[in-house]
Amino acid sequence: IQKYTRGCLARRHCREMKAATTIQAYARGYLARQQFTHTRAAVVKLQSCVRMYQARRNYSRVKSSTVMLQAFSRGYIARKRYSQTRAAITTLQAFTRGFLARKLFAKIRSVVIIQALVRGYQARKHYSGIKASTIVLQAYTRGYLAQKRYIRDRTRVVTSQAAVRGYIARKRYSQTRLAAITLQAFAKGYTARKEYRAARASIVIAQSVVRSYLARKRFVAMKKATTSLQAYTRGYLVKNRLKEERKAAIVLQAAARRHLAQKKFKLKKRSAVVIQSHVRGLLTRRDYRRVRCAAIVLQKNYRRQQAVMKYHRTRRATITIQSHTRRLLAQKHTALLRETVRQRQAATLIQARMRAHLARKKFLELRQAAITLQKYTRRYLAVVLYRKRKELREAERHIHSVIVLQSAIRGYLCRMSYSRARRA
DSSP states (O other): OHHHHHHHHHHHHHHHHHHHHHHHHHHHHHHHHHHHHHHHHHHHHHHHHHHHHHHHHHHHHHHHHHHHHHHHHHHHHHHHHHHHHHHHHHHHHHHHHHHHHHHHHHHHHHHHHHHHHHHHHHHHHHHHHHHHHHHHHHHHHHHHHHHHHHHHHHHHHHHHHHHHHHHHHHHHHHHHHHHHHHHHHHHHHHHHHHHHHHHHHHHHHHHHOOTTHHHHHHHHHHHHHHHHHHHHHHHHHHHHHHHHHHHHHHHHHHHHHHHHHHHHHHHHHHHHHHHHHHHHHHHHHHHHHHHHHHHHHHHHHHHHHHHHHHHHHHHHHHHHHHHHHHHHHHHHHHHHHHHHHHHHHHHHHHHHHHHHHHHHHHHHHHHHHHHHHHHHHHHHHHHHHHHHHHHHHHHHHHHHHHHHHHHHHHHHHHHHHHHHHHHO
16 A cells, blocks of 8 residues: 555656646746747847948948039039130130231241341351451460460479478388387397296206206306307397398389379379360350450340331331231131130030039949948848847757756656655
8 A cells, every 4th residue: 555655646746746847848938938039129129220320320421422422523524624625725826826926927037037147147257357366366375374384383393293202201211210110129029038038947947956056057158148149140130131121112112202203293294284274265265255245245236226227117017017917816806706605605515414424423333332332231230130040049959958958857856756755
């Protein structure tokens, strides 16, 4: 009876636990779905607000960019049209003025040609006389200046050579004397070092060998005599070598001074020749300018007199031609103004049509760009929404897995409690 009763109670408890678990699962699923529904509604509302804000911002940017592009395009087209019209009018004016100027020049050209021939003949004749006298004067002047410059430059060159040779000789003597003093110092130092080494060796030998004192004394005396003899011998040889080196240095100094003097003389001579050429050219150009200015003054006075006479004769003819020309130009100018007004009206009509065409074209381009931008924006938002929905589905699967795991754990706990109750 107990076993049956315990079995009934256990089965009843299991059914109750299973029913409770089922109720919990349904309740949790309902709550999770309700929460997911609220969350999704909030997310959709937030997405709609964000999309609306982004769309408004993009529309404002596109609109401002479109207005700015339209303004710049219209200004550029207007400036370009104005520049083309102005260039066309300027070209037309230039051709008209050139035609009138060439026509007037053709009438006066014959008078100018005759004046030019007469003035050229008179100028060439006067120039030939001045040129002959100028050449003779230049020849005498250049000869005198060349002799004077040569004597002065020769004196300066001789003085400079003497000073330079003295300076070089003093410098060479100082270098040779310094070299001799250095060599003597090295020779004396070598002799002193050798004597010091000999004395040190004799002292060491005297300390180490006490028994041979007399022999060492004689050896030291002989060594000192030998050292003195060597010192005198070496001094004699050094003196002979110094004499030979001094003779060789004097020979080298003489050759070097001769070479430097020749080189300096050639340089001075070349500089003197260049200076003479420049001075002669300067004097010649100065004389030529003076003569040329005098010739120009004479030519100017003569041409002024001739020009005044020609001017009075030409002025009367020019006034008559100008009256006829101005009347003709006034008639042509009136016709040209009428044609210009018609061209301006036609250009204004063309500009209006062209601006409308460019505005339509720019609007279609901006519209296509806006559509493309919207397409890419919507695709990006759709991808973001898809990713969020995918994350929500994964969250639902995770919650379901957790609920299944909870139900399994609770069943295991129920079975464990049932087993304990049955054992009890």
